[in-house]
Amino acid sequence: MHDDELVSLRRDLHRKPEPAWREFYTTARIVEALESLEADLDLYVGPEAINGDHRLALPEDSEIDAWYEQARKYDVDPDVLASLEGGYTGAVAVLEKGESPTVGLRVDIDGLPRIEADGEDHEPAAEGFRSEHEAMHACGHDSHATVGIGVIDAIADSDFQGTLKVFFQPAEEVIGGGKAMAKSDHLADVDYLLAMHVGLDHPTGEIVAGIDGFLAVSHLEATFYGEPAHAGARPEEGRNANQALATAVQNLYAIPRHSDGETRVNAGVIEGGSAANIIAEEARLVAEVRGETTELMEYMREKGTRVLRSAAEMHDCDLEVELGAEAPSATSDAELADVVAEVASATDGVERVLERDKLGGSEDATFLMREVQQHGGLACYVGVGTDHPGGHHTSTFDVDEASLRHGVDVLTGTIERVSLERP
């Protein structure tokens, strides 16, 4: 694909962003783009691409349905769309060009529930491809999907010998889709897995060969159930869900640090009670814990659960804890990162190659990386620099479209190289 084709595809996806598990138009548009390539691909779509039983952090049905109805208004293949109904989004494209090796490339495709900026200095607005939805590609997944398609096209036309699988993964933003894709059968024979992300504060022309420092993460949603009472007339008859929650929040942040490595905790969302004069009957807390390793995350989760339980007990409340979405930690294999670094150094437009950088946050690509590593394969998460005016997840985020080509070239080059070096 030419640069202008990449740009055009990316802009089309940018115009119609869809949040996690609602990537109906997006998946259908990706399938359409893949089918238009001159390549002999096997396509697995929706329930054939993911293991539907392992979808995490699913939104309400009504939410899913509303976005599905919206997608039906667009000019996309109705059969493809129908197969995605109910939130079975995503796709896997397979290109067989030889026995071995099997190389995987994972790109994510979802947007964020945020309104895009509309100022004249925001290029998508100025150039007419601002989001038409109540959502926004504020993290660059539109360019990830585009690079994925660009790589297949390039590999189809190359000397690569082996099998290439491109994973168009849904629901990364809620760390909800990685597990479903990892638990599909498509990862079983993958020898090398590449994943990619644009930006991350690296400018256009910079490549990070192997990103590390993925924190394992787990969400906890706790609801405290107390007993309402009139706060003036009968304070002693209440069982105060707000007090339970406050005690929990104070003690969650105070879970001991761990000498094995970094841990995190956040009581991100709190909500409780109905009126100033009523002892709160119900209070809700959405929290998350993280760890530099999966074990450290589990340490935090176990301690956090104890805090929630004891805080409920202290104020005589009942407690429901739902463990929500979750992702393990993972590491980029040095052996594979070295190949990326070599290729990148020789790629047009790449001015600087960093061997390593730390993500600091979490990513559910780790589910796929570990799946591959556990059966003996190698995995590497590659950073493709791009100048981005606003920070990730902000309303003024945008990518420098020059980096689409860098992404395609570095990944294609790496895929070709590993097929050559394989005995």
Next chain:
Amino acid sequence: MHDDELVSLRRDLHRKPEPAWREFYTTARIVEALESLEADLDLYVGPEAINGDHRLALPEDSEIDAWYEQARKYDVDPDVLASLEGGYTGAVAVLEKGESPTVGLRVDIDGLPRIEADGEDHEPAAEGFRSEHEAMHACGHDSHATVGIGVIDAIADSDFQGTLKVFFQPAEEVIGGGKAMAKSDHLADVDYLLAMHVGLDHPTGEIVAGIDGFLAVSHLEATFYGEPAHAGARPEEGRNANQALATAVQNLYAIPRHSDGETRVNAGVIEGGSAANIIAEEARLVAEVRGETTELMEYMREKGTRVLRSAAEMHDCDLEVELGAEAPSATSDAELADVVAEVASATDGVERVLERDKLGGSEDATFLMREVQQHGGLACYVGVGTDHPGGHHTSTFDVDEASLRHGVDVLTGTIERVSLERP
């Protein structure tokens, strides 16, 4: 008025309940009922009845306007309605039958923002006068307004000598209207003030001559403003509004008890943060403090404000505290309560008279009571028992309409008696 007229009026008001500062239909309907009496009344409506500058706990303009528009669809005097626009509700009816004394009767008229039960065992539903609004007379103010009108009618037809003023007060449920009415000029010459409430767990046939134990109350609305940050990647960059709030809640309940009498505190509503992985940027707390005396409430408010301020400071957050609605404490004068008790004992249908009972909660009738007491008058808050199937403020609350007559007779008798005893 005959019993059936009282019932009919009460049911009409019950059908169209309106919450605080939105009693447009209600006020107009009261005015209509007053005008239909064979009595020579002076009527003060809306801005002439209350001191608009002292309205507390006003809802958003859009809320006020929506209920105003709804009221305009009903068959009430458009001029009366127009005079209430913008949330200037309530009325004062004055009946002059002699020089002195001036006796006041305060009744409140607002409903609650709650959906009424619709089961067959809920009489208003069974009998066809269930609320047609997204609100409900779940505290009996429909019967208070009805009794107020009944008393004027009875006094007009009695030997009473002096002036009777009936205060149809809006916005009691949010302790928002008492001050506005007390700060009008209408209280200045009142020698005796009576207020009334139905129910309060007293059965039909029981009268409480003088209710006491009004807790002074004040609302505090606090907003903590922090700084968002990614909880995984940059936890140290956040200023955590949820942590500040939790620290505040823990310490609010821990304000020292006071040896001068009862105090209360409640952090009734909490809400903060936007996502599990973001350090909360903003958190909001709706709290209230109370005291057996106004001084005790002020003690709690001062301590509470200190807690909020220090909790914000601890987590490096900014703080906005709005002191919301407020009501003082008050006491029923024994001299006047004794008259009520005597009259009640001789009233048909009254089976039991309690001299005193304790409210336990708060009421902004206290503003009017203190206004009268401060210039040397006497005030008394009378309880009129009524069997109520559900508790006050619940969706199955209802009154036994027999108590309408008890209310009218006891209050009318008391008003007559004080005019006789006055030298």
Next chain:
Amino acid sequence: MHDDELVSLRRDLHRKPEPAWREFYTTARIVEALESLEADLDLYVGPEAINGDHRLALPEDSEIDAWYEQARKYDVDPDVLASLEGGYTGAVAVLEKGESPTVGLRVDIDGLPRIEADGEDHEPAAEGFRSEHEAMHACGHDSHATVGIGVIDAIADSDFQGTLKVFFQPAEEVIGGGKAMAKSDHLADVDYLLAMHVGLDHPTGEIVAGIDGFLAVSHLEATFYGEPAHAGARPEEGRNANQALATAVQNLYAIPRHSDGETRVNAGVIEGGSAANIIAEEARLVAEVRGETTELMEYMREKGTRVLRSAAEMHDCDLEVELGAEAPSATSDAELADVVAEVASATDGVERVLERDKLGGSEDATFLMREVQQHGGLACYVGVGTDHPGGHHTSTFDVDEASLRHGVDVLTGTIERVSLERP
């Protein structure tokens, strides 16, 4: 006894104060004074005066023994002293002068562990009767014991018909002796019980006929057992007793207020950990809860225990809670207080009689009062005003010795009067 004898006895007791359960010299000196009266008394001393199994808040044996050894140096009856060994202090003196009624008078005799002031403006220092011990009569119990002896002497010489029992109770300051005395057999036939206290901010010449507002009280001693760990090297291996304690303290004060009446809570003493760099292995908390009624105290104790338990659980600590000393609430009977008031009004030197006043604190005379009331008797706690330069429990506390006579006269008069009025 003449005034100067009362003064002389009081000063002797003042010089040798002994704290709770260590009143060895004090008891022996009281016995000596009783024996020197021209009255035919039955004396019950030490284990015969109290029920030793119900002694609360006993100090360490070594403490008891040290004070016992000190007492042995004084010129008191060695046999009396020997009978008190091991902390069985106190005495009961019985004077039989007729069949009925039986009237009891309870006075307490212990000092406080505090060093007495030695300034020239402190009368005991100036006049040479300052404490010679590491303790002080900083609450006037020296004058209580003196009044008790004065009353027996006066009654012996009066027309009183019936039986008088004077209870010289130990260990009031730790609410430790009341129960032991109440559980002796001596209360079983008491028809009227009087108790007394000097001062309480009432000046010389003022009598409070019936004191009320005794808060029921209970002590809780909690120890949190955690696991030490190096705070730098292995923070995750600790189980932090200091954190558990801090969580408990925060939540103890936040136990909901109760609409039935006053409650109190105090985490008075805290102590935990061994070094800055070690996660605290053990932490100790001495707390108390109170209530206007015994039920309210029990409400606080049950909630408090829950808080302690949950705080331990939250930080994975073990917990030991010891319920310590305890006293119920009680009420002065109006019937008996009326007699006191009448007598007091006619007593020389008494300038003002208050019918009622509130104690606000706790007192274990309530054990005796309830014992008598439960079998149908009447009880009353009398306040005898005295000018006191320093507050109770401070190092400059002292009594105006004129009030000794007031106490003797009012109590003697009351005892005579009830014997007359008894049919």
Next chain:
Amino acid sequence: MHDDELVSLRRDLHRKPEPAWREFYTTARIVEALESLEADLDLYVGPEAINGDHRLALPEDSEIDAWYEQARKYDVDPDVLASLEGGYTGAVAVLEKGESPTVGLRVDIDGLPRIEADGEDHEPAAEGFRSEHEAMHACGHDSHATVGIGVIDAIADSDFQGTLKVFFQPAEEVIGGGKAMAKSDHLADVDYLLAMHVGLDHPTGEIVAGIDGFLAVSHLEATFYGEPAHAGARPEEGRNANQALATAVQNLYAIPRHSDGETRVNAGVIEGGSAANIIAEEARLVAEVRGETTELMEYMREKGTRVLRSAAEMHDCDLEVELGAEAPSATSDAELADVVAEVASATDGVERVLERDKLGGSEDATFLMREVQQHGGLACYVGVGTDHPGGHHTSTFDVDEASLRHGVDVLTGTIERVSLERP
């Protein structure tokens, strides 16, 4: 020195351990040992060895004096002893054998305030050199001092060219002496600095060439001053120091984690209040904060100070915070550690050489290391394995005396080597 001389010296020091800033006998004994060597040394003792103005964590004068008096009973040079009076302990020995380089060796010499085990299975007890003091060499500093003397002796007898300075540093256990030694003039010309520690869970025969992971540390001692009040009678009059402390402890542990690296916090010692029924007037907290870097420690200290201040403010208490002892982080230079590793690999008795290990805790050798590094020198902290039956700081700690020789040989070899390699 022969092995038996090393052992004998170590056992003598072991018998008379002295805690921080009280190493009177220890310093004098070290000076005696140095003077008995056949070497031409310059000795700097007490105030000449350290900068007295920078002594941190000094004990009470009475404590210092008591240990000084004890030391005066021993057979040591009274002039040396006199020069140490007031807690100016420690020594520096300088051996000049050529122009350059200057190599430093830092050993620490203080014991711990802990009673040594006396079971037969504890070798110092069995062999008769158990501590005779209320202190114990429970961290092996007796062997450190011994190795220091052994190294000087060996270097005196070697081909080494340059200057050797051995720093016998006091008060490491309270991180109190490092700064005072670093701020003396003796470090100014040091080109290479070695420090050493035995054990640290490494067995006899193991050498760690370069230890890292020193956490910067700072102590905070906070005192909350409130107002006492009777918890039953006047709870509102108190200003509760215990509540302030509890709020502080809860929030100290909840200081946000930092993405730049490890942080620590511990509220190790708490103490407050005087009686169950008195609102606590005063409460004291001994805490520490640490960071992987000095900056991270300072982040924690600043946040911690804010927490203390706000907690005091919340409960209307006054606050005094004393910043106590403190040590920075530091890193062993790879260049120097490589030399140690090489030498160790060729040393008799050394079976295993680790290049790096992490300390996890804190050490004030870092003051000296940074002093040297800041003027361009190299520093390295060497671990000398020793089998130790009990853990460091426990009553059964002991060293395998075979490791004395390993320490002397590895350090001597390294010192020789750097003098050869220096151009």
